[in-house]
Amino acid sequence: MKLLHTADLHLGKIVSGVSMLEDQAYILNQITEIIKKEQVDGIIVAGDLYDRSVPPASAVLLLNDIFYEWNVTLGLPIFAISGNHDSAERLQFGSAWYEKSGLYLAGKMTDPIPKVSFQDAEIWLVPFHEPATVRKIFQDETVRTYEEAMQKITDTIRARADQTKTQILVGHAFVSGGIPSDSERSLAIGNVDRVSTKCFADFDYVALGHLHHPHAITHPTIHYSGSPLKYSFSESKDKKSVRIVTLQEKNCDVREVFLKPMRDMRIVSGSLEELTTTILDKKEDYLQVKLTDAHALLDPMGQLRKFYPNILHLERVRHQMETDRDVKFEDLMKKEDVALFDQFFEFANGQKMTAAQREKMELVFKEAREGGQG
């Protein structure tokens, strides 16, 4: 059995005021091509289908169209759950009869956890949940943490699972040791949102969503597919992909198929002059520009946007003065005026004064000392 695993589509997402919808439609079509080429038997979408609980109509239409394409046109089952960005109730709409068509969509947490028997596997759909929800639904007052909630869920699954079948869990959670990026919304303050890998010990493949890096964790059976697109500059070095999982009884073989975005998201640096004279390749990309200029600039964003229309973020590289040495006030007082100013200048501009600037400052200090006598 061969499955495609993706997650964290975040349809309708806006990054720095720019809608990602066109990029999302483009990447979903690329996933469709992979589905056809790889001839998979089913598709897993592990949560965060939308970016927010009330997504824009355009995002709803996009998901409608792509699910129709995969499920009806290509005739493939879809195993999908809600993530922490989705509205569990809204995603639940239609689930009971979509499954007649092989679209298995678990929005709300329920007891029992929905199980889909598919070929020689049992696929368990565990939507995103807070501990309080699990405590209430499973009527277990001892459930206090995310770890206890996931443990409770997997215990109930274990009790119902037919271990002669391949066991697959689809979930949306933060596994301990996972590397987060800047585009996930924290599930809770601090580290209390973590669940350990031991919750998933009995599964042959765990298809996760939530963390957006494709290699947020390294584990033989537990995988984050990562988001299909970069949604923050902290992901600029990611190579986004989908997972192709081939399961033979209890053995899983996991492979990455890389995606090529319409516009990449990357960080570039240079002076304003460099960036506006030697024009970089792929200037339509989403850019974070780090300007290295030390002096004042007139409308750098306006100048850069003439060449790079999709700059999302612009910043000046600020050279930090070394802070590892302790500077005592008494020592500072011993310094000559010009030496003291030199230090300040370097702190503010990231470079030392030129000889000419230094000469001018010496003159200024001299005049100040002589105070009107000159």
Ligand SMILES: [Mn+2]
């Ligand atoms: Mn997400």
